[in-house]
Amino acid sequence: MFRILTRQEKTIILREFNKWGIFNYLQDKVLAVKECENSIKYLFLIPSVLENLIFYPCTCYGGLPIGNLHKKKFLPSITFFNVVAKYSNNFLYVIVNSDGEKLILYGRDVFGNSIEYASPGIEENSIILILSESKELLGVGRSRFSTTKIKENGKVTINTLLDLGTYLRLEKNPI
Amino acid sequence: MSCILLPKSEKSYQLATKYNFKEWMIARYLAIVPDTEKFLDYINNRASNQYIRINSLKIDIDTLKQKLLDKDFKLEKTLLSEVFLIKESKFPIGATMEYLSGYYYIQDLSSCLAVECLDIEEHDVVLDMAASPGGKTSFMAQKMNNRGMILALESERKRLRKMMFNLSRCGVMNTVLWNLKGEKIINYDFKFDKVLLDAPCSCDGIMQKDPTRKLTYTTETIRYCSIRQSHLIESALKVVKPNGLLVYATCSLAPEENEFVINSIIDKYDITVESINYGVDSLLNFGDKIMNKSIKFTKRLYPHIHNTAGFFIAKIRLNNINK
Numbered sequence: 166m167f168r169i170l171t172r173q174e175k176t177i178i179l180r181e182f183n184k185w186g187i188f189n190y191l192q193d194k195v196l197a198v199k200e201c202e203n204s205i206k207y208l209f210l211i212p213s214v215l216e217n218l219i220f221y222p223c224t225c226y227g228g229l230p231i232g233n234l235h236k237k238k239f240l241p242s243i244t245f246f247n248v249v250a251k252y253s254n255n256f257l258y259v260i261v262n263s264d265g266e267k268l269i270l271y272g273r274d275v276f277g278n279s280i281e282y283a284s285p286g287i288e289e290n291s292i293i294l295i296l297s298e299s300k301e302l303l304g305v306g307r308s309r310f311s312t313t314k315i316k317e318n319g320k321v322t323i324n325t326l327l328d329l330g331t332y333l334r335l336e337k338n339p340i
Numbered sequence: 341m342s343c344i345l346l347p348k349s350e351k352s353y354q355l356a357t358k359y360n361f362k363e364w365m366i367a368r369y370l371a372i373v374p375d376t377e378k379f380l381d382y383i384n385n386r387a388s389n390q391y392i393r394i395n396s397l398k399i400d401i402d403t404l405k406q407k408l409l410d411k412d413f414k415l416e417k418t419l420l421s422e423v424f425l426i427k428e429s430k431f432p433i434g435a436t437m438e439y440l441s442g443y444y445y446i447q448d449l450s451s452c453l454a455v456e457c458l459d460i461e462e463h464d465v466v467l468d469m470a471a472s473p474g475g476k477t478s479f480m481a482q483k484m485n486n487r488g489m490i491l492a493l494e495s496e497r498k499r500l501r502k503m504m505f506n507l508s509r510c511g512v513m514n515t516v517l518w519n520l521k522g523e524k525i526i527n528y529d530f531k532f533d534k535v536l537l538d539a540p541c542s543c544d545g546i547m548q549k550d551p552t553r554k555l556t557y558t559t560e561t562i563r564y565c566s567i568r569q570s571h572l573i574e575s576a577l578k579v580v581k582p583n584g585l586l587v588y589a590t591c592s593l594a595p596e597e598n599e600f601v602i603n604s605i606i607d608k609y610d611i612t613v614e615s616i617n618y619g620v621d622s623l624l625n626f627g628d629k630i631m632n633k634s635i636k637f638t639k640r641l642y643p644h645i646h647n648t649a650g651f652f653i654a655k656i657r658l659n660n661i662n663k
Binding site: 211212214215218219221223224225226227228229230242244247266270297301302303329330333 | 435437440441486488489491500503504507508511513514515516517518519520528
């Protein structure tokens with residue numbers, strides 16, 4: 166069953182949108198949460214015009230699935246980062262070559278020698294977007310090194326957290 | 341509506357033996373499918389065509405075309421500017437970065453033509469009555485540029501997952517998915533500009549892709565499906581706005597699931613069957629059943645003629661409901 170967010174849940178999500186530079190993307194949209202039996206709260210961003218279709222017991226999906234809430238923590242989905250990559254300028258990223266691209270789509274970590282460019286400001290444990298040579302989102306990772314060392318040869322320098330292959334691997338149970 | 345069985349003949353026996361079909365099926369195909377032997381030869385001996393539909397919600401057509409050409413894909417144009425036939429590819433088309441990014445959807449041309457017939461406009465309110473796996477829904481969202489609204493219904497729980505995956509992958513935003521039987525939409529107070537009913541069917545039109553259908557296809561399947569389809573189309577007509585459009589489609593070749601279903605509503609509702617620019621004319625008679633003349637405006641697609649799945653499409657405009 167879908168419901169609107171509590172004030173506390175809303176605050177958590179709005180902060181995340183603000184942090185990633187996509188606060189304006191919320192305009193004309195509503196946030197809704199779907200609570201499942203496994204106690205996971207799935208979050209959806211829904212155009213306002215769809216609002217009167219959402220809150221029915223038979224609704225199982227609507228708008229964009231942006232992630233889930235677990236113990237007051239927002240865990241964004243790859244769809245959320247697609248929005249970030251498209252609408253924000255406020256994120257850290259690396260660009261990987263075609264070999265790196267293939268590995269990431271299989272959920273593998275990123276080697277330093279696959280990285281062609283790293284944006285300034287990356288520190289250890291930064292959350293960074295992993296982009297292809299044509300700047301398309303491939304995944305999201307956590308850096309092990311700062312910008313200056315992230316291209317180090319022969320070492321895994323980014324741990325992949327989410328990737329486009331997630332769509333395929335979660336196909337049997339996406340929500 | 342029971343399945344009509346036609347007299348068997350020497351020809352039906354020969355073809356059934358040669359192509360390993362049940363003879364009653366061949367006897368029917370001889371009356372339904374033009375150039376029947378060529379059809380049987382085509383679906384038995386050729387792999388089905390693979391089409392992709394470029395998802396303009398995520399990328400423009402020329403850019404993706406170029407990306408695929410760079411990966412040594414060979415593409416051929418079709419009737420629709422967004423849809424391409426894959427002539428050759430070095431990679432499985434369901435595992436490329438472009439597929440995972442939602443830049444294209446693997447979808448038969450016939451399915452896309454059904455959506456094309458709906459004349460979708462950006463701010464329409466649309467109902468997709470049997471939506472999973474979401475190919476047609478996402479094509480409609482694409483035509484609406486993610487505006488307006490789509491209510492997609494899917495009754496089978498296990499099919500919802502695939503649908504959710506496809507909608508999120510393709511960046512579809514203007515859709516709400518309900519786990520509900522299509523017939524039950526009449527219990528809600530909604531009216532729609534456009535309704536797509538790609539009805540659950542016996543699926544003999546996709547036998548080329550799934551040869552096991554030869555064995556599972558029975559007269560009972562046809563009977564069951566045609567009854568369900570009649571209920572669904574009546575529900576659909578009750579939720580279309582006056583002057584709204586309903587497109588009815590199946591991937592079945594059985595007249596009981598196609599022409600008969602449309603024929604049964606012509607006298608009951610104030611509707612106009614509109615003409616379609618694709619395919620060949622449907623059947624005006626089958627067995628001892630004679631159809632209303634306007635059935636000729638509905639169309640059939642055949643694998644050996646149109647290089648698609650076997651498909652039926654009817655475009656129906658509702659003037660006024662009067663039971």
